Amino acid sequence: MSLPDKYASIIKSISKGLGFEFCGIAKAKFLEKEAPLLENWLNKNYHGQMAYMANHFDKRLDPTLLVDGAKTVVSLIYNYYPIEKLPSGPEDLKLAKYAYGRDYHFVIKEKLNAMLSVLQKEIGEIGGRAFVDSAPVMERQWAQRSGIGWLGKNSLLLNRSMGSFFFLAELIIDLEVTPDIPSTKDYCGSCTRCVDACPTDAITEAGVVDGSKCISYFTIELKEELPLSAKGKFENWMFGCDICQDVCPWNRFAKPNREPKFLPHPDLKNMTVKDWEEITAETFGKIFQKSAVKRTKLQGLKRNIDFLKP
Template sequence: MIRPQEYAAHIKSKAKALGFDFCGIAKAEFLEGEAPKLEEWLNRNYHGKMAYLANHFDKRLDPTKLVEGAKTVVSLAYSYFPEEALPEGQKDIKLAKYAYGEDYHFVIKDLLKTFLKELQEEIGEFSGRVFVDSAPVMERQWAQKAGIGWIGKNSLLLSKEQGSFFFLAELIIDLEVQPDPPFIGDFCGTCTRCIDACPTDAIVEPEVIDASRCISYLTIELKEEIPTEFKGKMGNWAFGCDICQDVCPWNRFSKTHTQPKFSPPEELKSFSNKDWEEMTEETFGKVFKKSPLKRTKFAGLKRNVNFLKNE
């Protein structure tokens, strides 16, 4: 087992050098315990209009269907907690913190490509793929299995050292690497702050989210008009939502990120509600050129801002 242990140490050292806050390793195998949970969640239609979540059921549970001969899942976490938050007063139009800067899908994926390429050069020939919320991978479950943290009542991965403000990513490889023990335990205890604080009652039970009621879903994934039942319940969030993270006691340990690409552009720091309401498509294209907000497109963001304006 000396070789797999050496690989594990090398992988973790390189992950740290690339700026990842956590790196855990798990054996690539079928997530048997997650199958009934996922099936029930889909049967309850908690995925809303996100039909893609019902696709590739087997691939979500079995990494060998994503990478032939897969032996190892390397789970990684990268902080996005800002040094200074944008205005988040009761009347301020707000963005989720992960959307302050450039789109993490591209920033983290570039890091992962470098990671995989250098590992292949240093270790020798092996195959694998990189994933950043871009394929049917149950990233929180793999991170728990790799010992990084536990899944909180808000369904997010929580770390005792750093809370939950981080991006998750994976390398699935056909190289045998010494796995870490899974994270055992639930350190949420009797706390229900996230459940109590959610203004749309999206957390229907601990660890179970009705995504069709989640503000992040309503402002990003939903392409239709936002249902009127959510009038007055959106908390002025125009893209995403941080409520269940902001109230979590573990996030008092959040660590400020050191990635310049995740910092907001200067123009965004001084945005007022009037700027949001009067934004033109030209301004949107300039300020949010590389932003996750491109996902909603200009029309989607205007829909969100208008909905908040008319609350």
Template sequence: MTPAETNASLIKSTAKRLGFDFCGVAKAGFLEEEAPRLEDWLNGNYNGEMGYLANHFDKRLDPTKLVEGAKTVVSLVYNYYPEEKLSSESSDIKLAKYAYGEDYHFVIRDKLNEFLEILREEIGEIDGRGFVDSAPVMERQWAQKAGLGWLGKNSLLLNREMGSFFFLAELIIDLEVTPDIPLAKDYCGTCTACVDACPTNAIVENGVVDGSRCISYLTIELKDSIPNQFKGQMENWAFGCDICQDVCPWNRFSKPHQEPRFQAHPELAGFSNRDWQEITEETFRKVFKKSAVKRTKLAGLKRNVDFLKSN
């Protein structure tokens, strides 16, 4: 094997050892085809109040501007599909599945740090950084280039073996690694299940989502009041939304994750609508201590629940 092939083999085996479900490799470089698409998306104001998505335009398209001398983007998939949906007989409030347990940033960041340590022990000094939804990296596009899936009509990466209930993470490194073959085929075909099911009509065209209409944006990113135009359209989602994934036929292949840190807090299953509406700072801190739900703070979560109950 060439050194690049040996590096690829080491990276794939390390990914498996650390619990990642899939690992793919792409050659680092400018995402030429994505530049006009990103520009059009931003010009359409589909980022809403997420102004940070317009920042670092060049870095977002070119990983060599994030890691000097970068040669390789390693894309990683980590499953978060739960054994059971969080539900209660006395509540119809819903949370996105990714937010059931501990914040994925913490869980996957630990694994990425360990990943880099292993590579440095085996190969020697490597310059690189790990990313998990924490920097201007077009993670879905890199995962597609690495052969891990294709971009669905809901703009999410879809994988034929496990659907889309997974996190993406990347290692951008200055190591020469044999790249994988990009997945060129779109396996969605004529299916429009996600487009048809979105209650706020956020999927404006194939692969293009108006973020300012997405329930995840409205319940997490939006800091102002939720516009009244969305009354009756939120389908009881208080943090995030899984609708376009729940209806996707490819998610019939989803299997329960094996990550203990993603298990929901035991008290959550017993929450009633009244518990949600009357949640205190003490309860919020206890139940969502290490959760992604903390992003909304208590005031944001109460705003969301109050909006749902005022419908």
């Protein structure tokens, strides 16, 4: 076995031990094919007010600009499909499934740092960085290149064994590792359920989402007043949205996660519509102290809840 093969085996073994469901490896190089697609997406202003998406254009496409001497991008999948049944009735106010438990940035970053540390102990001095949706990394494209899934019509990474209810994370390292075979087959076929189900028509073509029309953008990223043109289209989503994932046939394979930190805060189970409408700073702080929902702040959540009223 060659050293790069051995390193690939070690990396995958460590990732499994840390609870990652899938681990794929790709050679770190400029994303030549993706460059014009990203440029076109930005030129159409599909990023809306997410100005950060237009920043660091070159770094998004070239991992060697993020990590000196980068040779390998390791892509990882971490399941967040809920263990418990979440509010889903027509009257219920809903959060995206990933937002009920502990903020994933911290949970997964801790695991990635542990992974890098174990790698350094087993192999020797390795330079690298861990990324969890926190830097200009085209995570879905790297995951596809590493063979752990393909890009669905809703632009999310899909995996045949578990659908799409998972987080993506990356380790970019300066170690030469044998890459996996990229995913080239589209298993969505002629299915258009996600396109048809999106109430704001955010999916403009297969694999392309106008971010500025997405319910997740409106309820999380947009900091000003919500546009009246979107009134009545949110289907009771007050933070994020799972519609295009809920209707995806591949998510029939989703299995409950094994991460205790992703369990919902106990108080969330008893929240009524009235409780949400009257939520106080004290309650917000208690329930969402370690949650991704903190990103929208109390004021933003209240704005979203008010917007859902008839």
